[in-house]
Amino acid sequence: MHPTILGIEGTAWNLSAGIVTKKKILAEATATYRPKTGGIHPREAAQHHAAHIASVISKAIDSAGDVHIDGIAFSQGPGMGPCLRTVATAARALSLSLDLPLIGVNHCVAHIEVGRWQCHVEDPVTLYVSGANSQVIAYRNGRYRIFGETLDIGIGNALDKFARHAGFSHPGGPRIESEALDAKKYIPLPYVVKGMDFSFSGLTTAAKEALNKYSLADVCFSLQETAFAMIVEVTERAVAHTEKSDVLLAGGVGANMRLREMLATMCKDRGARFHVPEKRFMGDNGVMIAYTGLLMLESSEPLEIEDSMVMPDYRPDQVEVTWRSLT
16 A cells, blocks of 8 residues: 655745645645745745744644644745755654655745646656756666756746846746737847757846846846747757656746746747646645655655755756666
């Protein structure tokens, strides 16, 4: 019989708890930190999580009904240190008090696994795009290999930096997407792809400066088109190199419809299948931590408490993927 796992996510602004079995989502509860001004303030976000984590976990357990939980999974990294520590402390406390196995989950890998699960796709090239992370990832021989990634900031942070400069509230991506729909022309901006990697900081700076000369809509459109073209190009190269037939979009920035459109066009041109999970699984969520924790618990030993330190820079290629075959 497959286990039932409680997963807790809290790497940044979204605190979430989910309870899953191998085939079913039993419950999910969320409390989101929203800064009054500017971007995410790590200590404020951690204080928010500490204030709400007991109620979020209780709500998830109550919603799941009369179920026996077999393990506690938590987001061990990457993420903001204060937020990670808050979640890890709660997970350790639950593990010890209930005498349940503790599973530390890589946040990036969890985005991939929940996407594979929800989209019923076995072996995709994944474009993972979130606030702090932008990576093109595919599985090979026991690990998720990174075929390309940002050299500086993630695509979500790049959009948010521009959005704050333009006076938008956090998160800025949806407002940029909306403004771009009214654009009349494309403005040339720095297109920075170096081998299989890309860079966004210069693009963001140029977009800020362009606001002094061009309309807001045209700049938003041009920023999106340039940034997304860069990451779609690298994704296409990874598809060609790996000869895989599926592309999965993961992470919160994947909610952007223009990015989806560009990826869908690329996949159609290459004869590949394009997969996007439901929007609620694109952003950070407890279900993805619970499900990945379930896979890990079924295939490897749980964590000892002394080995459960958080890792703010935890990379997906550091994870030994014990739940997939070595191909």
